[in-house]
Amino acid sequence: MSSRRHLLAVWAVCAAAGALMVLVAAYIYVGPEPEALIGRDAERALALLAVDVALGAAALALLPVALRRPDGAPASALATALIVTAVSGFSATSLPAAAAALFVLGGRRRTAWAGAALAVAAVSTVLGLAVTSPSGFTGADWLAAVLGGVGAPALLLALGTARGRRCEARALIAARARLSQAYAESLAQQARLGERARIARDMHDSLSHRLSVIAMHAGALELREDLPLQQVRAQAHTIATAARAADRDLRSVLVLLREEEGRAPRLDLAELVADARAAGTPAAVEWREPLGADSLGAMPALIAQMLYRAVQEALTNARKHAPGQPITVVIGHVRGRLELRAENPVPLVPGQPWRPGTGQGLIGLRERVGLLAGTVAVEEPTAERPRFTVRVSAPLDLAGGAAGTAGAAP
Structure with missing residues (x-):
C-alpha cells in the first residue's frame, strides 16, 4: 500500500x-x-x-x-x-x-x-x-484523568515507539541486503571482466601464430614469381586455412577488451594433475573415445583453453573445499559436443548445511564457456549425495573445429 x-x-x-x-x-x-x-x-x-x-x-x-x-x-x-x-x-x-x-x-x-x-x-x-x-471532581473523574490523560497516551506512545524500532530495523536489514547484493554483483562483474581479459591474453599467441603464417606465405608468393602452379595453390590453401582459423578465433573475442599482453599458459593437463597430486589431492583425468590425451593440441585454441581452465577450476575447488579427497575428471565427445564431468566427494558435518565459497572461479568459467555457446551445470553436495559435480558442455566438431564458434560472440 x-x-x-x-x-x-x-x-x-x-x-x-x-x-x-x-x-x-x-x-x-x-x-x-x-x-x-x-x-x-x-x-x-x-x-x-x-x-x-x-x-x-x-x-x-x-x-x-x-x-x-x-x-x-x-x-x-x-x-x-x-x-x-x-x-x-x-x-x-x-x-x-x-x-x-x-x-x-x-x-x-x-x-x-x-x-x-x-x-x-x-x-x-x-x-x-x-x-x-x-x-x-469525583473519584470517577480522577480515575478518568489518570487513565485517559496519562495511561492511554503513554501506552499509545510506547506502542508507536516499538513499531518505529521495528520499521527502522527492517529498513536497516533491507539496506544491508541491497548493499550486500550490490557488492556480490560487483564481484561477479569483476570476475567476468577478469575472465574476458584472460581469454584475450590467451588468444594472443594463437592469433600471432596464424597471422605470421599468413604473412610468411603471402610474402613468399609476392617475391617468388617462378613458383609452379601447384605450389602456388598449396601456398594459397595454407593462407586460406590460416585466415579462416584466425577469423574464427577473432569472432569469439570480438568484444573483449585487450589489456596488457601476457604469456599464454601451457595447456598441459598432465602437469595440472601432477601439481594437484603433489598438493595432496588424488586427481585423475580420464578420456573417453574418440578423444584422447593428445586431443587437446588438435582442438581449436578457444576450446582447448576452455577445457584447460575447466579442469584447473575443478582441481582448485576440490583442493580448497575437500582437501585430501579424490577427484575424477572425465572428458568425452557425445553427439557433436565436448562433455566434461568433474566430481569429488565432500565431507559434510552432520546437521550443518553445505557452505560454498564465493563462486568467483565458476563465474569466470561460465563466462568463458558461454562465449563458446556452451553451458556449465553445478550439483552441490547434500546429505543424501555428498558429492560436488561440475558438468561442462560445448559444441565441438571433430572434423571442423568448434561448431558455433563464429556466432558465439557475447
Whole structure:
C-alpha cells in the first residue's frame, strides 16, 4: 500500500470512529434521558455537544498533517500532533484522531516531543473534566484523568515507539541486503571482466601464430614469381586455412577488451594433475573415445583453453573445499559436443548445511564457456549425495573445429 493510500485509510477509520464517538459525547453531555434537561442545563448540554463535535471535526481535519512523513517539515507535523492531542481533552469526538496522532508520534522516536505530548494530554484531560464537571471532581473523574490523560497516551506512545524500532530495523536489514547484493554483483562483474581479459591474453599467441603464417606465405608468393602452379595453390590453401582459423578465433573475442599482453599458459593437463597430486589431492583425468590425451593440441585454441581452465577450476575447488579427497575428471565427445564431468566427494558435518565459497572461479568459467555457446551445470553436495559435480558442455566438431564458434560472440 502506498503512503497516500495508507494515510487515507487511517483517516477514514478515524472519521468512522469519530462519528461513533458523537453518540458517546451525546450520552456524556445530554445523559440517558434528554427530556429531563430543561432551561439552562439543556442549553449548556447542547452547547458542549456542539463544541465537542466541532473540535472533533477540527482534529480530523488536522490529522493528515500530523500523520504525514516529517521529511520536509518535521516541526509542523509534530506540532500538529500536539494540537490534536490537546483538543482530545475537551472533545470525545476527537479521541480517535488523537490516538492515531499519538501512535504515529511515538513511532517517530522523538523523546522530547513524546514527553511534551504526554504532558499536554494530562493537562488537557484535567481541564476538560473541569469544564464538563462544574460541580467538582469525583473519584470517577480522577480515575478518568489518570487513565485517559496519562495511561492511554503513554501506552499509545510506547506502542508507536516499538513499531518505529521495528520499521527502522527492517529498513536497516533491507539496506544491508541491497548493499550486500550490490557488492556480490560487483564481484561477479569483476570476475567476468577478469575472465574476458584472460581469454584475450590467451588468444594472443594463437592469433600471432596464424597471422605470421599468413604473412610468411603471402610474402613468399609476392617475391617468388617462378613458383609452379601447384605450389602456388598449396601456398594459397595454407593462407586460406590460416585466415579462416584466425577469423574464427577473432569472432569469439570480438568484444573483449585487450589489456596488457601476457604469456599464454601451457595447456598441459598432465602437469595440472601432477601439481594437484603433489598438493595432496588424488586427481585423475580420464578420456573417453574418440578423444584422447593428445586431443587437446588438435582442438581449436578457444576450446582447448576452455577445457584447460575447466579442469584447473575443478582441481582448485576440490583442493580448497575437500582437501585430501579424490577427484575424477572425465572428458568425452557425445553427439557433436565436448562433455566434461568433474566430481569429488565432500565431507559434510552432520546437521550443518553445505557452505560454498564465493563462486568467483565458476563465474569466470561460465563466462568463458558461454562465449563458446556452451553451458556449465553445478550439483552441490547434500546429505543424501555428498558429492560436488561440475558438468561442462560445448559444441565441438571433430572434423571442423568448434561448431558455433563464429556466432558465439557475447
